[in-house]
Amino acid sequence: MVKNSLSANVLMMKKLLVFTLVMFIFGFALVPFYEKFCEVTGINNLLKPDVLVKDNWVDEGRWVVVEFDANTRGLPWSFKPLQTSARIHPGEPVDVMYEITNNSDREISGQAIPSYSPRFLDKHLKKFECFCFTKQVLKPNETRQMPVQFVIEPGLPTDIQTVTISYTFFELPAGTSAIKK
Template sequence: MVGKLGVITLGMFAFGYALVPIYNAICEMTGINVLALAEREVPGARPALPANTQVDRTRSITVEFDVNARGPWQFKPAVRSLQVHPGELNTVMYEFQNVQNRTMAAQAIPSYAPKQSAAHFNKLECFCFNQYTLAPGEKKAWPVAFVIDPKLPKDVTTITLSYTFFEVGGKVPAAPEGHAPQVRAVPAVSLPGAV
């Protein structure tokens, strides 16, 4: 009885040890494990990513980056312009430094030229989505990730993205002396049938 159990145990061990070569032979014959075969043919190479079919490589658009700062701080894009293809994902960094001797909260508001390009300029990530608080002398770099819609009219070859960066909750300058705003009373008009 012990001899029979020893033979069965030895047979099970041999079968388990032979499973890997048997599995590889079956996969190779049937073509089931195609990914493993492709990796084995080119060792160390990464498989090629499929091409993004939404990128229009037949046209290029120049995107210019402009900034306006309302206050004593430094704000600028890392690059002034970029050549992009519609449908292509692009990222541009903006650099900001609070040069004041106090903590401040600020936010950026974007604008676009020409005006019709605003509907086709899709920002996936932008510092303009949030307000930021910066300590005195603190530097930050923020990304803007964008895609220009391929449906942008063909006559638009240049887009200017402009950001105005201003302090949130800062003091509002007083109105100039002697120029108090005049308020005119508008007479009430009654409409026929109105109660």
């Protein structure tokens, strides 16, 4: 009877080891599947520059107000857009400047993450230059002005008259490269 329970325990141990190994391999296999899923669906493309189309059509028959927002999380930085809004025609290229200041006595690295309102704006917003594409390193008390160049495509639904583009800076631990694109 002891022999039967011992062999039952050994069998259960083998099954658990196989299960653990399969789950470990499955965890590693999920990474390329996730990256491909994000590539296909357009998720996680917020930190990559778009390509400027030279013969871009501008819808001069309508206006859209773009509001600019800036935030920091856990950083001793001051961060603001130099203009709080812009009235634009869809399809018209826009240049906006943001200003950031490190109010501490140490060098700090950070990265900005964009967010948009309405949520589907990212499908109609093309950014050509943005400080959010790279890690920003600011020396103590350094102030820097950073550009954002973008266009909102004329395909934006006509019932949308106001949109918001917001950036939030997060601190990157020392020795960390930019957030993976």
